[in-house]
Amino acid sequence: MKSSQVRDLARRYAAGQLSQENYRSQRRSFIDSVAVGTQPLVYKESAVRLPGKRARVKLMAVAAAAILLAVVALKLLWKTTHTAHKTPANAPTAFVPPPLPAPGPDLVRTFVETNDWSDGSLEDLSHRWVGLTAEDQGKARDSLMYPRLEAGLRQQITSEKAVAGSLGGQDVHLVELTKVAKQLGIPATP
DSSP, X not given: OXXXXXXXXXXXXXXXXXXXHHHHHHHHHHHHHXXXXXXXXXXXXXXXXXXXXXXXXXXXXXXXXHHHHHHHHHHHHHHHHHHHHHSOTTSOOOOOOOOOOOHHHHHHHXXXXXXXXXXXXXXXXXXXXXXXXXXXXXXXXXXXXXXXXXXXXXXXXXXXXXHHHHHTSOOHHHHHHHHHHHHXXXXXXX
């Protein structure tokens, strides 16, 4: 980078090495001498300051991010053009919806996974079971989760009978459990 004597004066003034009055007088005399031709305007090469370690690290991070972004963009572009070449332009594309989950097995799986044996949850299971078709109820009974539902229901009934027997009365929760067991076709005892 080239700099002149005027620029050097300005730097010294900015650094606080010269007062404003001193800077102006030296600049005026220098410009006058260059204008008259008694002193040539000389430019000198100043050392170019290399970026510090932080600046290099930031530069490398920006470069790495740019390269990564370019790679991702190229990959997406390649996938787009690659899949476009596989499908003929005149071939109609039909929307194929994903298969719907079977409502019966899904109901059983959801109930078993939530493991909520409260009266409200049992009533919801009972209500939704009645809403299933006979075919969906059969699919639910054939599902892998149904034996877990059956075992859990029997265990809850056994526990409630033990509690009701020790209290010497009829438990409302036991009534709800037994009602759901009947509705699902599960015998209360194996």
